[in-house]
Structures are given as C-alpha cells and as structure tokens.
Amino acid sequence: MFSVRITLAITRRILREVFRDTRASIFLLVAPGVLIVLVRNLFESAADFAPTGAMMLGAFPALSMYMVGSTLVVRERNRGTLEAILATPASRLDFVLAYLCAAVAASLVQAVSTVAVGYTLGGLETASPPWLLGAMAALCAIFGMSLGLICSAICQNEGQASQLVPGIMVPQLLICGVFWPLPVMADWLRAIERFMPFSTVTRAMTAAREHSYGGSELVVNSVAMAVLTAAALLGVAAIIRRRTA
Amino acid sequence: MISRNCLLIANRVLRELRRDYRTLFLFTMSPLFVMILVAGMLVETPRTFDRSGLLVMGLFPTAPGFLFAAFAIQRERYRGSLEFLLSGPVTRLDVLVGYLLAFSVPAVAQVALTVSVSYGLLGLDSAGPWWAAALLAMLACVLGVVLGMFAINLAHNELQLTKVLPTVALPHLMVSGLFLPYEDMPGWMQAAATIAPWRYAVGAVSELHLHSSVTSELVLNLSVTVGIVFALSAVTVGTVLRRRTA
Numbered sequence: 493m494f495s496v497r498i499t500l501a502i503t504r505r506i507l508r509e510v511f512r513d514t515r516a517s518i519f520l521l522v523a524p525g526v527l528i529v530l531v532r533n534l535f536e537s538a539a540d541f542a543p544t545g546a547m548m549l550g551a552f553p554a555l556s557m558y559m560v561g562s563t564l565v566v567r568e569r570n571r572g573t574l575e576a577i578l579a580t581p582a583s584r585l586d587f588v589l590a591y592l593c594a595a596v597a598a599s600l601v602q603a604v605s606t607v608a609v610g611y612t613l614g615g616l617e618t619a620s621p622p623w624l625l626g627a628m629a630a631l632c633a634i635f636g637m638s639l640g641l642i643c644s645a646i647c648q649n650e651g652q653a654s655q656l657v658p659g660i661m662v663p664q665l666l667i668c669g670v671f672w673p674l675p676v677m678a679d680w681l682r683a684i685e686r687f688m689p690f691s692t693v694t695r696a697m698t699a700a701r702e703h704s705y706g707g708s709e710l711v712v713n714s715v716a717m718a719v720l721t722a723a724a725l726l727g728v729a730a731i732i733r734r735r736t737a
Numbered sequence: 738m739i740s741r742n743c744l745l746i747a748n749r750v751l752r753e754l755r756r757d758y759r760t761l762f763l764f765t766m767s768p769l770f771v772m773i774l775v776a777g778m779l780v781e782t783p784r785t786f787d788r789s790g791l792l793v794m795g796l797f798p799t800a801p802g803f804l805f806a807a808f809a810i811q812r813e814r815y816r817g818s819l820e821f822l823l824s825g826p827v828t829r830l831d832v833l834v835g836y837l838l839a840f841s842v843p844a845v846a847q848v849a850l851t852v853s854v855s856y857g858l859l860g861l862d863s864a865g866p867w868w869a870a871a872l873l874a875m876l877a878c879v880l881g882v883v884l885g886m887f888a889i890n891l892a893h894n895e896l897q898l899t900k901v902l903p904t905v906a907l908p909h910l911m912v913s914g915l916f917l918p919y920e921d922m923p924g925w926m927q928a929a930a931t932i933a934p935w936r937y938a939v940g941a942v943s944e945l946h947l948h949s950s951v952t953s954e955l956v957l958n959l960s961v962t963v964g965i966v967f968a969l970s971a972v973t974v975g976t977v978l979r980r981r982t983a
C-alpha cells in the first residue's frame with residue numbers, strides 16, 4: 493500500500509522546496525506574527541483583542557497553508573513531476589501521505605511561532621492553556637493545507653489555482669466572525685456560516701478561548717476538521733493518477 | 738500618451754480577459770458580492786455600515802485590479818510575450834497604458850453594478866454624492882492595477898506571487914485606516930501608515946462619508962493618491978516592463 497521510506501523521501505523534498513523560497517518562509521512564519529501585532533494595536537486593550545486574537549491564531553495558519561497548498565499539486569502535475577513520481581515504486585497514497593507529513597511539520601513550526609507571538613506581544617489571555625491553542629492552530633493549518641491540496645488537484649492550471657484563493661476563501665473569511673462578531677450578523681449570513689468548512693476553525697478556537705479545554709464545541713469542531721481533512725486527502729489520492737494517452 | 742500601439746495592446750488584453758470567464762466574473766462581481774456580505778454582517782448597525790460599507794465600496798476594487806493585473810503581467814513576462822512586444826516598435830509606456838485601458842472597461846461595469854446595488858438595494862447612505870463614490874472606486878481600481886504591476890518586482894513566477902500578494906496586502910490593510918481611523922493609531926503605526934499607499938485612498942473615501950462639499954482634506958488625499966499612481970507607474974515602467982538582457 494505505502495512505504496514509510498518513500499513517503500519520508502517525498503516529504504523531505506516537499507519541505508525543501510517550500511522553504512527554499514524565502515517568500516514562502518516569510519509568509520508562513522513571519523507574517524502571522526506581524527499580523528497579530530498589528531491587529532492587537534487596532535484594539536484598545538488586550539481583553540478587547542482576545543476574541544479576535546484567538547480566532548486569528550487558527551484562521552491565519554489555515555489560510556496561509558491553504559494558499560501554499562493550493563499551488564502545490566497543480567504544479568506537480570503541470571511540470572510533469574507527478575507523472576515521474578508515479579512511474580516509480582511510489583504509490584498515490586505515498587504521495588498524499590507525504591503531503592500530510594509535510595503539512596504536519598510545517599504547521600508545528602508555524603503554530604509555535606504564531607502562538608508565541610500571540611501570548612507575548614499580543615497579550616492574549618485564554619481559558620485553555622497556550623499549548624492547547626497551539627495544537628489547535630496546527631490542526632487548523634493541516635486542515636487548511638488539505639483544503640488547498642484538493643482545490644489544487646481539481647484545477648487545470650496555475651492561473652485557476654490562484655483565482656480559487658480569493659474566490660473561495662475571502663467570503664468565508666469575511667463571515668466567519670474574525671471581522672465582525674457573529675451574533676449581530678443577519679440571520680441568512682449566520683445560516684451560511686454554519687455550513688462553511690472554514691467556520692470549524694474559528695468555532696474551535698473560540699471554544700478553546702471561552703472554556704477551559706474547550707468542552708464539547710471544541711471536540712465537535714476538531715472532529716469535523718479531522719474528517720474533512722481525511723476526506724480531502726482521500727479525494728486528492730483519487731483524483732491524481734497517471735494519465736495514459 | 739494613448740498611441741495606436743497601446744490601443745492594440747488594450748484590445749488584445751481585453752480579448753484575453755473576455756475569453757477567461759472565471760477572471761471576468763470574479764473581477765466584475767466580487768466587489769458586489771463582498772458588499773452584500775458586508776451589508777449582512779452590519780445589518781444591526783446601519784451607521785457602521787454607512788462608514789465601513791462606503792469604504793469597502795470605494796476601495797475594494799483595488800483588490801481584483803491588483804490580483805488580476807499582477808497575474809496578467811506576470812504571465813506576459815514569464816511566457817516571453819512581453820519581450821516579444823518590446824522588441825517591436827512598442828514602448829514600455831504603451832504596455833502600461835494599454836493594460837490600464839483594458840482593465841478600465843470591465844472596471845466601469847463593476848463599479849456601476851456595485852454602486853447601483855449599494856445605494857439602491859442595500860440602503861447605503863453618504864454625505865457625498867454617489868457619482869463621487871463611483872469615481873473614487875474607479876481610481877481605486879486603477880491604483881490596484883498599478884500596484885499589482887509594481888508587486889511583480891517581488892516575485893519570479895506565478896506561484897511565488899500567491900505568497901507575495903497576501904504578505905504585502907494583509908498588513909497594508911491593517912494600517913490603512915479601514916479598521917481604525919488614522920488619528921486613533923499608536924505612533925509607530927501612524928508612521929507605517931504614512932508610507933502605505935492605500936491610506937490616502939482610504940482618507941479620500943472617509944471624507945466623502947462625512948462631507949458633501951469638497952474639503953481640503955479630500956483634495957490632499959486625492960492628489961497624493963494620484964501622485965502615487967504616477968510614481969508607481971514610473972517605477973513599474975523602469976523595472977518590470979523591460980527587456981532583460983543576460
């Protein structure tokens with residue numbers, strides 16, 4: 493089915509490729525912190541910032557990993573590297589698992605840097621301990637990456653992939669509660685928000701901030717994220733294949 | 738400034754845009770869509786909607802202009818058609834003006850749609866007249882196109898661009914005065930805002946929210962924005978739109 497050695501080899505290659513680009517490193521590791529500091533200063537006090545800040549800890553990793561992920565598979569396919577990989581003993585599952593491993597590694601580094609900035613410079617205070625929000629941030633990032641990968645697998649070319657980001661993510665981001673509190677939004681908007689995949693991120697982070705260890709809301713949304721992640725990755729595995737003729 | 742060559746380029750870019758339904762749809766419809774979402778978000782607080790809604794309407798056109806101009810020019814450069822153009826009797830200014838003209842056509846449709854729905858159906862209310870808001874939205878679109886071309890300086894290919902754009906745009910958005918007025922920002926943020934090109938466009942639109950007549954503040958912000966458009970165009974012509982030897 494799959495081999496650990498091949499999976500890890502592909503993982504190493506993906507991580508090397510992603511982080512070799514200085515722009516990607518800045519985007520994944522520096523930009524979240526900068527953004528948190530900026531947004532913190534848009535608010536009067538740390539207490540006012542906490543609801544938005546907690547959501548940002550999840551939303552930005554998810555968004556940034558989505559953007560990185562959404563260009564990866566389409567590039568592998570267009571430049572022919574996917575065909576090359578699948579012509580070797582590597583299976584499609586190896587390929588997808590390698591992307592998952594790469595997402596886990598990158599998201600852990602990102603979560604540590606984001607949460608560290610959030611709790612120190614951002615002055616964030618939450619009912620749950622920071623490590624829990626860090627773990628959630630990593631989960632959100634992996635979730636974002638797998639959403640990006642499935643979008644990327646569906647796209648025909650790189651131009652399409654880059655249009656999906658604004659087309660799919662911006663509306664979800666607007667109504668997920670980061671910009672404006674959910675309870676005062678129009679009913680039809682809240683009805684839509686309930687079914688958006690991205691809402692699981694903000695809901696889980698809000699639950700973790702409000703209650704110690706999150707309670708059932710956190711569990712439900714984490715499970716939903718995990719299920720969606722698995723579904724997206726299986727979808728990628730189903731879509732990519734060597735095209736004969 | 739508007740030569741035959743630049744009209745030909747505008748015509749070709751427009752044809753390419755028209756063939757690309759997805760881009761055209763996102764370009765013309767996205768500001769309207771965002772306005773409807775913002776109206777839904779701020780339904781309980783009409784006064785906030787008057788301020789934020791006007792800002793979004795007057796400034797959101799920057800985003801699609803930025804995005805699609807950046808990708809279009811990047812493709813032009815990456816696939817070699819820019820080199821090809823410049824080896825003929827086409828000047829670099831022709832390319833820039835051609836792109837601006839081409840993007841202005843769908844921008845007019847986009848702004849007309851957004852302004853009519855916002856003032857008509859969504860109940861937006863501003864002290865300044867609707868046509869002034871529409872003109873500012875057009876200016877925002879032009880600013881977006883020029884900013885997008887300028888941003889190419891920071892990336893070598895289309896995929897790098899997807900990381901460069903948010904890294905540049907998101908912090909820019911935060912200090913622009915959209916969420917917190919300039920006067921209320923801490924000192925270091927004001928310093929950052931001063932060099933953020935978008936802040937002056939935000940300033941101009943905010944004036945329109947409060948005053949029905951032309952204020953000195955409006956004129957100042959407007960002229961700085963136009964100045965930025967020209968300055969960025971000059972830099973873009975010198976850096977992005979050139980044949981690279983060796």
